[in-house]
Amino acid sequence: MPEYSAAIQDLIRVNGLWLIPFFPAMGALINCVFGAMIQKKWGKRPIHVVAVGSMVLSSLTALYLFFFKLLPADPSQRFLLDEVFPMIDMGAVRVMFAFAMDPLSGVMACMVTVVATAIHIYSMGYMHDEPSYWRYFGYLNLFCFSMLMLVLGDNFILMFFGWEGVGLCSYLLIGFWYKDREKAKAGMKAFVVNRIGDFGFIVGMFTLFWGLLGMWDAVPGTMTKVDDGRCIPVMTKPMPVAEHHAAPAEHGDAHGSLAAPQAALMASLANGIMGTAHAAEHPVAHGAAAGATHRRGGRQEGRCGLKVEGQRFLQQLPVAVGRTQQVYVGPTVSFRELRDQLAIEDHGGKRVVAEHLMQGTLWFGIPLLIFVTFGFFLGATGKSAQIPLYTWLPDAMAGPTPVSALIHAATMVTAGVYMVARLNFIFILSPEGMTVVALVGGATALFAATIGLFQYDIKKVLAYSTVSQLGYMFVGVGVGAYWVGIYHLLAHAFFKACLFLGSGSVIHGMHWVEHQHGHGDEHGPLLDLRLSPNPADPQDMRNMGGLAKLMPHTAKTYLIACFAISGIPLFSGFYSKDEILWKAFSMGNLAWPWAGKLIWALCAVGALCTAFYMFRSYFMTFHGRPATAEHIEHVHESPRSMTWVLWFLAIGAVLMSLVGSTLFIPAAITHQTPWLESFLAPATAALSDAFQKPALHNVWLEWGLMALSVVLAVTGILGARFWYRDLSKTRARLDWAKRNWRLIHVTVFNKYFVDEIYNATVVRGLLLLTRALAWFDLRIVDGLVNASSWGLRMAASFFGAVDAKIVDGTVNGVADTVIGAGRRVRRIQTGRINAYVMGVAFGVVVLLFVVWFVGPVGR
Amino acid sequence: MNALVSIGLAHYLVVASILFVAGLITVATRRNAVAILMGVELILNAASLNFVAFSRFVHGGVTGQVFSLFIILLAAAEACIALAIVLSIFRNFKNVDVLNTTTLRE
Numbered sequence: 001m002p003e004y005s006a007a008i009q010d011l012i013r014v015n016g017l018w019l020i021p022f023f024p025a026m027g028a029l030i031n032c033v034f035g036a037m038i039q040k041k042w043g044k045r046p047i048h049v050v051a052v053g054s055m056v057l058s059s060l061t062a063l064y065l066f067f068f069k070l071l072p073a074d075p076s077q078r079f080l081l082d083e084v085f086p087m088i089d090m091g092a093v094r095v096m097f098a099f100a101m102d103p104l105s106g107v108m109a110c111m112v113t114v115v116a117t118a119i120h121i122y123s124m125g126y127m128h129d130e131p132s133y134w135r136y137f138g139y140l141n142l143f144c145f146s147m148l149m150l151v152l153g154d155n156f157i158l159m160f161f162g163w164e165g166v167g168l169c170s171y172l173l174i175g176f177w178y179k180d181r182e183k184a185k186a187g188m189k190a191f192v193v194n195r196i197g198d199f200g201f202i203v204g205m206f207t208l209f210w211g212l213l214g215m216w217d218a219v220p221g222t223m224t225k226v227d228d229g230r231c232i233p234v235m236t237k238p239m240p241v242a243e244h245h246a247a248p249a250e251h252g253d254a255h256g257s258l259a260a261p262q263a264a265l266m267a268s269l270a271n272g273i274m275g276t277a278h279a280a281e282h283p284v285a286h287g288a289a290a291g292a293t294h295r296r297g298g299r300q301e302g303r304c305g306l307k308v309e310g311q312r313f314l315q316q317l318p319v320a321v322g323r324t325q326q327v328y329v330g331p332t333v334s335f336r337e338l339r340d341q342l343a344i345e346d347h348g349g350k351r352v353v354a355e356h357l358m359q360g361t362l363w364f365g366i367p368l369l370i371f372v373t374f375g376f377f378l379g380a381t382g383k384s385a386q387i388p389l390y391t392w393l394p395d396a397m398a399g400p401t402p403v404s405a406l407i408h409a410a411t412m413v414t415a416g417v418y419m420v421a422r423l424n425f426i427f428i429l430s431p432e433g434m435t436v437v438a439l440v441g442g443a444t445a446l447f448a449a450t451i452g453l454f455q456y457d458i459k460k461v462l463a464y465s466t467v468s469q470l471g472y473m474f475v476g477v478g479v480g481a482y483w484v485g486i487y488h489l490l491a492h493a494f495f496k497a498c499l500f501l502g503s504g505s506v507i508h509g510m511h512w513v514e515h516q517h518g519h520g521d522e523h524g525p526l527l528d529l530r531l532s533p534n535p536a537d538p539q540d541m542r543n544m545g546g547l548a549k550l551m552p553h554t555a556k557t558y559l560i561a562c563f564a565i566s567g568i569p570l571f572s573g574f575y576s577k578d579e580i581l582w583k584a585f586s587m588g589n590l591a592w593p594w595a596g597k598l599i600w601a602l603c604a605v606g607a608l609c610t611a612f613y614m615f616r617s618y619f620m621t622f623h624g625r626p627a628t629a630e631h632i633e634h635v636h637e638s639p640r641s642m643t644w645v646l647w648f649l650a651i652g653a654v655l656m657s658l659v660g661s662t663l664f665i666p667a668a669i670t671h672q673t674p675w676l677e678s679f680l681a682p683a684t685a686a687l688s689d690a691f692q693k694p695a696l697h698n699v700w701l702e703w704g705l706m707a708l709s710v711v712l713a714v715t716g717i718l719g720a721r722f723w724y725r726d727l728s729k730t731r732a733r734l735d736w737a738k739r740n741w742r743l744i745h746v747t748v749f750n751k752y753f754v755d756e757i758y759n760a761t762v763v764r765g766l767l768l769l770t771r772a773l774a775w776f777d778l779r780i781v782d783g784l785v786n787a788s789s790w791g792l793r794m795a796a797s798f799f800g801a802v803d804a805k806i807v808d809g810t811v812n813g814v815a816d817t818v819i820g821a822g823r824r825v826r827r828i829q830t831g832r833i834n835a836y837v838m839g840v841a842f843g844v845v846v847l848l849f850v851v852w853f854v855g856p857v858g859r
Numbered sequence: 860m861n862a863l864v865s866i867g868l869a870h871y872l873v874v875a876s877i878l879f880v881a882g883l884i885t886v887a888t889r890r891n892a893v894a895i896l897m898g899v900e901l902i903l904n905a906a907s908l909n910f911v912a913f914s915r916f917v918h919g920g921v922t923g924q925v926f927s928l929f930i931i932l933l934a935a936a937e938a939c940i941a942l943a944i945v946l947s948i949f950r951n952f953k954n955v956d957v958l959n960t961t962t963l964r965e
Binding site: 829834 | 895
């Protein structure tokens with residue numbers, strides 16, 4: 001029975017973490033800005049040297065930090081932090097541009113960089129004839145940068161940056177051949193559907209932030225307000241010294257292992273007393289900064305009975321045991337700070353912040369956490385292609401195949417799973433949220449798998465398979481078995497990338513049919529009832545067959561990956577998928593007890609379908625007789641840069657078994673904790689009492705279910721072999737089956753008409769709404785505007801007339817009068833001196849008369 | 860003897876008035892610029908005579924006489940400038956008829 005070791009209690013400061021996303025960012029910058037010029041001047045070699053080189057540097061940095069900094073550290077300190085610069089400083093909120101590598105983001109970063117490097121190398125061969133080679137590699141590097149920001153970001157802001165960045169790059173790369181209208185449309189569809197999910201992410205993020213900040217007054221008496229934050233009283237407790245590498249087995253019961261981190265937390269909280277919170281300019285940020293210097297000392301003290309936990313509450317004060325003290329809580333965007341806050345206990349042992357968050361309600365009394373978890377999960381369904389937002393992923397196959405492998409199988413689509421695992425401390429507070437995650441995951445796993453059964457496009461099969469496998473991952477993280485979800489994510493990254501690249505290799509080899517037949521109608525009618533393939537489609541499996549002899553490496557690696565995804569022992573998919581099924585069956589974290597069994601049933605049937613459709617695609621592509629004899633002349637194995645990558649990924653798909661089992665023996669038999677589980681435990685350790693240990697523990701049941709899943713996988717494989725090994729023999733049987741179950745076949749073949757339903761409801765509804773709004777705009781708004789403008793025009797012409805006639809008339813009249821008078825008066829000025837003198841004399845005489853008769857003036 | 864009436868202020872004023880009116884009529888009627896200048900001299904002299912007369916019979920002292928001297932001086936300067944103007948008028952118009960020198964009217 002697995003045990004959880006201590007939560008992360010300390011962190012290690014490193015400097016190089018920012019380099020991991022920095023290298024691809026530089027590569028993207030060089031190739032996007034100067035790529036066209038470089039390619040014109042020096043050809044394609046410098047383009048891929050820059051792109052692949054940056055990814056190699058990035059993965060070397062990631063692997064170095066992972067293996068030489070993170071792994072040697074004590075499990076309770078496995079948290080590398082690299083604070084680069086303060087990004088936002090606004091009131092009590094301080095957001096650092098910081099990268100963090102804990103076990104969870106560490107394995108993700110290594111997987112992303114390694115798989116991305118492999119796919120970059122593969123792309124050199126696959127995209128060799130592409131004219132805008134530079135654009136492709138620029139986008140690919142930009143994607144890696146965004147993905148690494150998403151994975152390594154220390155807070156919601158950076159994660160959201162990466163979240164949006166990968167969405168953008170996905171759009172750019174799906175619509176890479178943008179001259180094809182359908183492909184450009186597929187890119188837009190992916191982007192728009194992702195935006196719906198992003199809306200959920202934003203709602204969740206802001207609601208959570210608001211919940212942390214805005215509602216303290218709802219719990220009177222527990223909080224003390226300080227300047228720019230709040231404090232709560234906690235009691236300091238001594239804690240037992242935790243031994244290094246504390247073996248989980250030493251803790252006898254479930255609670256014993258949880259006691260240590262809790263007690264550690266109690267001690268740590270003592271440091272953040274109210275006085276210093278006042279004194280510190282920014283308690284949030286300074287807590288972390290001060291903690292770094294102090295933490296080392298704290299660990300020394302830990303030897304004598306006190307250990308310090310928490311990454312921010314530490315201040316430079318001696319720990320006072322047994323005193324009630326005040327610690328700062330408040331709004332934060334940092335994952336680790338949030339996690340610490342949720343773990344705070346007051347002297348009564350109550351998790352004040354967590355309980356407050358759980359009690360918070362929004363409109364109509366809906367719990368706040370429902371909004372938060374549903375919002376985040378809506379974001380995850382958009383990015384990770386779950387019901388109801390999965391429809392973009394199959395269309396995303398319009399992009400180049402390496403892109404499908406990297407973005408739409410291995411990395412970006414797993415961002416949602418990663419996010420749920422990252423926010424485990426929030427999701428476990430809401431059993432309803434967890435249940436919804438798991439139920440949606442299980443439903444998607446089966447739903448997408450059934451669609452995959454009848455697809456003919458090899459990439460569409462893989463796309464639905466990806467949707468289905470992502471559903472399994474969500475089941476894993478949804479039932480609270482975070483490590484299994486992440487384990488399936490890692491294993492899936494290898495075998496699905498291998499499958500996609502294998503299909504890319506096949507398409508590369510089949511490329512000649514396009515030239516042979518010219519571009520046909522690649523997109524069928526709305527109701528695709530055709531039973532015969534379009535001969536010009538290099539992705540249609542009905543045009544293939546018998547390629548195993550022509551493409552031996554591709555066929556072998558594809559077969560290995562098929563075994564892995566089907567869940568055959570010795571291949572990684574078996575260990576991860578079986579563990580997910582068992583956890584779903586046995587975990588007691590869900591809101592309703594029957595949900596786990598239902599999810600198990602969905603996943604088990606899904607596993608059967610998975611094995612069937614994967615081997616269907618394998619047999620249709622590589623076995624049987626070639627569709628045309630010309631294949632033998634034209635189809636050829638791909639270049640070595642592609643086949644080596646295929647082998648690398650196939651071997652990775654097998655070796656990934658080792659991290660989730662003991663030398664290929666499942667944990668159910670050895671009863672040893674798999675390496676990955678104990679490694680990930682600090683990052684995903686439970687904080688909530690609602691998070692229970694597996695409610696069910698029955699070895700025989702576990703073995704029975706494991707055997708059943710192997711039987712299901714083998715059944716699926718044999719079924720596929722029976723129907724599809726040689727199409728020429730079974731075609732009659734297939735046609736008969738299609739005729740007899742016509743309704744089912746048509747429905748499933750057309751993907752349950754979900755796209756059509758969305759078009760008829762959502763898209764149509766939105767278009768109707770736009771039309772109504774356009775009418776409103778044209779008639780009402782424009783009418784109002786026009787009416788007001790008409791009124792104004794009338795008023796203007798009236799005032800214009802007034803101005804022209806009266807005002808100007810007055811002004812002109814005055815001017816005319818003056819001019820006329822002047823014209824008359826000027827005659828007086830003759831220029832003749834005599835006249836003037838006469839005038840003067842006359843005037844004098846007049847004055848004399850005046851004085852004489854009237855008297856002196858002014859008297 | 861009545862014929863030998865002592866000459867008083869009135870006599871002076873009458874003479875000055877005759878001078879002034881003669882000057883005024885000269886200025887007002889003559890067309891020759893030089894003649895007009897002469898009329899102006901007459902007017903100035905009439906004023907000067909009044910100063911002297913009032914100084915002698917009404918005010919006393921020498922203030923009036925001093926003013927007369929000023930006026931004589933002023934008349935000389937004025938004649939000087941005026942004659943220069945007349946000379947330049949003559950150069951422009953080839954005569955000194957003031958009826959022609961109306962070009963500043965506009």
